[in-house]
Amino acid sequence: MSVSTVPVVLSAVEQGILTLTLNRPEVLNGLTDGVLDAIATGCRDAATDDAVRVVVVTGAGRGFCSGQDLRAGAQDGDADIRSHLRDHYVPMIQAMRELQKPVIASVNGVAAGAGMSLALAADFRIAAESASFIQAFVRIGLVPDAGSSYFLPRLIGAARALEMTMLGETLDSAEALRIGLVTKVVGDADLPSATREFAARLGRGPRSAGLIKQLINSSLDNDLAAQLAREEEAQFAAAQSSDFAEGIAAFMGKRPPQFTGS
Ligand code: LHQ
Numbered sequence: 001m002s003v004s005t006v007p008v009v010l011s012a013v014e015q016g017i018l019t020l021t022l023n024r025p026e027v028l029n030g031l032t033d034g035v036l037d038a039i040a041t042g043c044r045d046a047a048t049d050d051a052v053r054v055v056v057v058t059g060a061g062r063g064f065c066s067g068q069d070l071r072a073g074a075q076d077g078d079a080d081i082r083s084h085l086r087d088h089y090v091p092m093i094q095a096m097r098e099l100q101k102p103v104i105a106s107v108n109g110v111a112a113g114a115g116m117s118l119a120l121a122a123d124f125r126i127a128a129e130s131a132s133f134i135q136a137f138v139r140i141g142l143v144p145d146a147g148s149s150y151f152l153p154r155l156i157g158a159a160r161a162l163e164m165t166m167l168g169e170t171l172d173s174a175e176a177l178r179i180g181l182v183t184k185v186v187g188d189a190d191l192p193s194a195t196r197e198f199a200a201r202l203g204r205g206p207r208s209a210g211l212i213k214q215l216i217n218s219s220l221d222n223d224l225a226a227q228l229a230r231e232e233e234a235q236f237a238a239a240q241s242s243d244f245a246e247g248i249a250a251f252m253g254k255r256p257p258q259f260t261g262s
Contacts (some may be wrong), residue, residue, distance in 0.1 A: 002032070010039035010060070013048050016053035016203040017196065017244075025061025030069030035053055036088040045096035053203035053261050054098065056195055057122060058106035065138055067113025089114065089146045096121045097217065100210025101261075102202045106195040107173075107182070108152075112136040117146030120155065123213060125182040126198060127173040128191040134179065138168040154220050156181055205241035206259040 010021040020042045022029035027036070033123040033198045039057065044095050046052040059065055096103050105111075105122035119125050135152070136146050144152070144165050152161040156179050164171065186194040202209065211234040238244055243259045250257035 007038075008032065008034045009042065011038075011042055013049075013051055015200065016041065016051065017056055017199045018049075018052045018054070019056045019058065020151070022057070022059045022065055024069070025059070025063065027069055027071070028061070028063025028066035028110060028112075029059040029115065030072065031118075032069050032072045033084075033088045036092045040088075040092040040095040043092075043099045045103060049097050050261070053095075053205075054101060054103065054199040055103045056199055057103065057118065058107050058195070059108050063109040063115075064105070064107045064111040064131060065115025065118055066096075066110065067115040070140075071231075076186045080230075085145055093117070093121045093147045100213060101207065102199075102205075102213065104195060104199055104202075106191060107133075108188075108191055109133040110134065113142075114146040114148075117144070117148040117151070120151035121147050124198070126191065126195050127176060127182045127185045128188045129173055129185055130188050131176075131185075132173040133164075133176055135165040135168055138166060158172040187260045203261075204259060205261070206247060206257070207239075207241035207261055208243065209261075211238055 006023065008023055010019075010023050012019050012021075020039055022035060022039075024030055024032075024035065043055060076171065079185075084155045092166070101122065103122045105119040105125045107119055107125055107127040109128065109130060110132050112134040116133050116135060119133070135144055135148060137148075143149070149161075152169065155161075156164075161181060165196050169183070173182065175183045176182045183192070183198070215227075215230060215234050218230055242262050243257075246259060247257050
């Protein structure tokens with residue numbers, strides 16, 4: 001038996017942007033434990049790495065991510081879906097959400113099942129024209145997992161979320177843009193440069209950007225009183241940052257600020 005040494009997720013940092021590329025193109029980047037753990041680790045490491053200001057997740061080849069690798073599951077004889085979700089899917093989704101830095105899904109092709117969940121857990125989705133989105137779970141008799149049932153109604157409303165998850169139909173990128181599922185759609189060849197440009201803009205942001213991510217995400221689960229308390233906490237933290245001092249100095253000096261993310 002030969003063991004492949006090709007990494008299932010490629011990792012590269014360039015100009016403050018950490019790009020995690022799912023690298024199983026022969027199965028449209030189907031998810032294995034190794035892939036899930038590598039994304040989780042990449043996001044956790046990014047939290048403490050000052051060289052990383054933004055994380056991009058994308059796929060090698062013509063697919064973004066086809067969801068759980070259905071063949072790997074069968075091979076492993078992995079009947080315990082609950083521990084599989086708890087031990088590998090949940091940590092990945094939480095690492096992406098808890099990271100106080102922006103995460104962009106650069107959706108280069110089909111995002112199906114938990115592959116769509118992965119895209120939804122990102123803070124922004126930039127899609128190639130040929131990208132598509134499928135809540136494929138129902139097609140094989142399953143329910144949405146890896147956060148799809150949480151993110152989808154919040155992004156597109158309950159009625160549309162029900163339609164997508166119960167019918168399992170394919171949504172093309174134009175329709176995804178129309179209903180607000182993606183930030184922008186670009187030509188296939190332009191996806192890497194459009195992603196870089198968007199990531200670079202976010203990467204020039206201040207320390208408060210990470211706190212803003214937390215605030216907006218918590219607002220969907222909190223009442224007004226709880227959210228006002230969160231704002232107070234976050235504003236206190238932002239006011240301690242050197243980027244706030246820089247923001248004020250730049251305003252007074254009538255010059256653009258140079259934020260460092262600290
Ligand atoms: C694949 C896959 C794949 C393996 C394409 N696995 N090989 C589930 C269970 C347990 C625990 C946790 O959570 C979950 C959550 C889930 O994610 S359930 C949903 C799993 N995903 C799916 O059901 C999607 C399955 N794939 C498809 O429906 C199609 O491949 C899509 C619509 C994504 C793309 O269709 P096409 O563009 O026509 O490509 P293709 O079907 O020809 O696929 C290309 C190759 O990739 C092919 O292999 P082959 O050897 O024939 O060239 C596929 O078998 C393989 N592949 N998805 N998930």
